[in-house]
Amino acid sequence: MVALTRELVDAAANGSPDAVRSLVTRIGPVVRTAVARILFRYKSRASGRNLAQEAEDLAQEAMVALFEDDAHVLRSWSPERGASLETFVRLVAERTALSILRSGRRSPFTEDPTDDFELALSSATSPSPEDTALTRDMLVTLHDRLKETLPPRGYLLFVRLFVDDADIATVAEEVGMAKDAIYAWKVRFGKVVRSAAQELANTATTNGGPS
Amino acid sequence: MNDDPILDELAKAAREDRARSEDLVRDGGDVARADDEEEAFVRSVLAGGDDDALAAAAMNALQAKPQQDAPAPSPTLVRVEKTIVRTAAPREPKALRPQPERARVVAFLGAAVALAAGVLLYVKHAQREPDLPGYEAVLEGTDAPDRAAPQASTKVSRGAGLSLVARPKEPVTTRLEGAAFGGCGGALVRLPAPVQIAPTGAARVAGTPESLFGAGASGACRLTVVVAPAGRLPDRLEDARGETRVVEAAFVIEE
Numbered sequence: 001m002v003a004l005t006r007e008l009v010d011a012a013a014n015g016s017p018d019a020v021r022s023l024v025t026r027i028g029p030v031v032r033t034a035v036a037r038i039l040f041r042y043k044s045r046a047s048g049r050n051l052a053q054e055a056e057d058l059a060q061e062a063m064v065a066l067f068e069d070d071a072h073v074l075r076s077w078s079p080e081r082g083a084s085l086e087t088f089v090r091l092v093a094e095r096t097a098l099s100i101l102r103s104g105r106r107s108p109f110t111e112d113p114t115d116d117f118e119l120a121l122s123s124a125t126s127p128s129p130e131d132t133a134l135t136r137d138m139l140v141t142l143h144d145r146l147k148e149t150l151p152p153r154g155y156l157l158f159v160r161l162f163v164d165d166a167d168i169a170t171v172a173e174e175v176g177m178a179k180d181a182i183y184a185w186k187v188r189f190g191k192v193v194r195s196a197a198q199e200l201a202n203t204a205t206t207n208g209g210p211s
Numbered sequence: 212m213n214d215d216p217i218l219d220e221l222a223k224a225a226r227e228d229r230a231r232s233e234d235l236v237r238d239g240g241d242v243a244r245a246d247d248e249e250e251a252f253v254r255s256v257l258a259g260g261d262d263d264a265l266a267a268a269a270m271n272a273l274q275a276k277p278q279q280d281a282p283a284p285s286p287t288l289v290r291v292e293k294t295i296v297r298t299a300a301p302r303e304p305k306a307l308r309p310q311p312e313r314a315r316v317v318a319f320l321g322a323a324v325a326l327a328a329g330v331l332l333y334v335k336h337a338q339r340e341p342d343l344p345g346y347e348a349v350l351e352g353t354d355a356p357d358r359a360a361p362q363a364s365t366k367v368s369r370g371a372g373l374s375l376v377a378r379p380k381e382p383v384t385t386r387l388e389g390a391a392f393g394g395c396g397g398a399l400v401r402l403p404a405p406v407q408i409a410p411t412g413a414a415r416v417a418g419t420p421e422s423l424f425g426a427g428a429s430g431a432c433r434l435t436v437v438v439a440p441a442g443r444l445p446d447r448l449e450d451a452r453g454e455t456r457v458v459e460a461a462f463v464i465e466e
Contacts, residue, residue, distance in 0.1 A: 015273050017266075024266045029236045029257055031265070036256040037232060040249045050368075055256040060268040067272035090232060139224040146221075162222040163229065190215050197217055 002026060004085045006078070013071035024063070027089045031062045034093035041140065042101040061100065062093035076152070082166075082174035083156045091147060091155055098148040138200050145196050157185050343383060343412075343454045346438065349376040350460040365462040367420055367432075374417035377436040377458035383412025386441040391416040392448045395424055395432035395464065399448050406436060414438045420464045428464055435459040 002008060002022040011019035035058035043051060066074045066089065077088045147155055153175075160166045160174070161182070168186065172179045235253050350365070352373035367373055377389070389406030392399040404423055407415045414436050420428055435448065439455040451457050 012269070013273075015270070017270065020269050020273075021262075021266050024262050024269060028260055028262050028265050030232075032256050032260050033232050033235045033253055036253040037235075037249065040252050051252065052256055052259055056259070056261065056264065059256075059260070059265060063265050063268040064272040067269040068275065071273060086233075086236075087229075136224070139220055140228070142221055143225050143228060159225070159229075162218055163225045165222075190218060193215070193218055193221060 009074060009077065009085065013067070013075050020067075027085065028059070030086050030089050031059045031093040032056075034090045035059050035062060035097040038094055038097035038101065038144070041144070042098075058097045058100065059093070062089075062096040065092055065096045073152075080174070081156070081176075082160050082171065087159070088152075088156070091152055094144075094147050095152070098144055138197075142193070142196055142200055145200075146193070149196070150192065154185065154188075157182070158189055161186055162189070342385065343438070343440070343456055344380045346377045346379055346456045346458050348436075348458040348460055349378060350374075350434075350462070351376070365460075366465050367462050368465050369420055371419060372417065373420060373423065373434075374415055375434050375436050375458065375460050376413055376415045377438055377456060379412040385412070387412055387414065387438055388441050388444040389414035389416075389439075390437045390444055391423075392435040392437065393424055393433060395428045396430055399433060399435055401446070401448075406438075408438075412438075424464070430463060431461065432464050433459055433461045 002025070004023075004026055008019055008023055012023040032055065036055045039051060039055050039058060073092060077083070077085055079085070083091075146158060150158065157171065157175070160171045161168070166174075168179050168182045171177075172182045175182075235250065235257070238254075350373075352367065352371050375391075387408050389408055391402040391404050391406050393402050394400055402416070402423055404416050404418050407417075409415070416423070416434070416436055420432075423434065424432060436458050437444065437448065437451055437455060438458075439445070439451075439453075443454065445451050445455060448457070
């Protein structure tokens with residue numbers, strides 16, 4: 001099996017068909033698993049077509065996200081920054097699928113700021129996250145929201161700091177940032193998560209369950 | 212471990228999520244446990260994956276020229292934006308021939324995007340300066356563009372949720388009404404499907420190919436949304452004039 005190296009990524013990003021094919025063979029299962037799991041969670045938002053076909057379509061969209069604009073996103077991965085290529089590709093695939101399935105960007109009606117649902121949300125009372133127990137589903141949704149809304153670099157920092165429990169000094173060295181900057185990110189994560197949890201709690205109050 | 216309980220729980224959920232994904236990738240398309248619906252679905256997707264299509268999508272994305280302000284790609288959306296061009300003289304689309312005595316301007320939408328997607332969309336209105344703004348069309352629910360063959364015609368599968376949205380280039384405050392017309396291989400007739408009007412003036416008709424066109428509909432079809440100020444909606448498409456806006460999409464309903 002071909003190793004996932006920086007050289008292979010560069011060759012693929014530069015348009016070598018053989019390198020693209022080798023890379024796809026390696027990352028295809030990661031991409032498909034990522035989009036299939038997201039699609040399974042949000043299948044009610046799929047287009048109504050065959051779910052397996054929809055998953056393959058989303059996988060293709062994820063590949064486009066990696067390779068469009070001269071493979072700008074793919075080139076931004078660096079093995080020295082702590083995240084494996086599989087982790088990086090999984091994040092891109094998840095973000096792509098979430099963006100398509102959750103944002104409702106396919107329909108201009110859901111972008112309408114006077115949408116009744118939005119009005120209902122804005123007028124709802126706002127219990128704190130602590131007042132509403134975060135269920136397993138809400139945590140999964142919250143995690144999805146982080147993947148979708150944080151910049152990729154930010155999410156990968158979240159993974160290293162909280163999921164891997166790496167210390168600030170280690171992460172700072174990995175990503176080439178000052179320890180103060182990493183600490184600032186850590187504080188920011190707390191705020192972002194609390195804000196997202198608040199929003200989920202509001203939605204749960206309005207709808208009777210997590211979005 | 213950290214001081215914030217929400218972050219703590221979230222990290223735990225993220226750890227489990229990652230481990231599950233890694234397990235699924237590692238185990239490939241093996242037979243799933245009967246009691247795990249998600250796992251069974253993921254495994255079916257893994258087993259049925261087409262690496263040639265993924266590689267073709269990657270190569271096509273690499274070869275595509277970057278476009279400023281281009282809409283984000285979507286597998287089931289055909290969107291045409293900012294491409295309305297008003298011609299000085301009337302211009303007659305083949306399928307919707309206007310009456311000679313009713314001078315019209317035909318605005319042709321979406322040369323690049325629509326042609327690339329194999330979709331014809333247009334707006335027509337009277338030569339007089341209209342009160343309604345130009346409209347753009349968004350066709351949703353088509354099959355995903357084949358990344359390996361991006362020039363292929365837009366296709367719609369039976370049973371798919373299909374909608375055509377006519378969206379104004381700027382919000383409309385006038386009270387509007389809408390009607391849908393459509394047909395496959397013949398004249399466009401008024402469809403019973405209701406047209407919803409959004410507060411912004413956008414209009415939408417939605418359904419499945421079967422509910423919109425009838426159970427036997429197939430082949431080259433067209434779907435049209437007509438928008439007009441309340442009380443001025445024409446009964447026939449041929450009578451659309453003045454402030455009326457007509458947005459149309461052409462596609463193929465697959466057998």
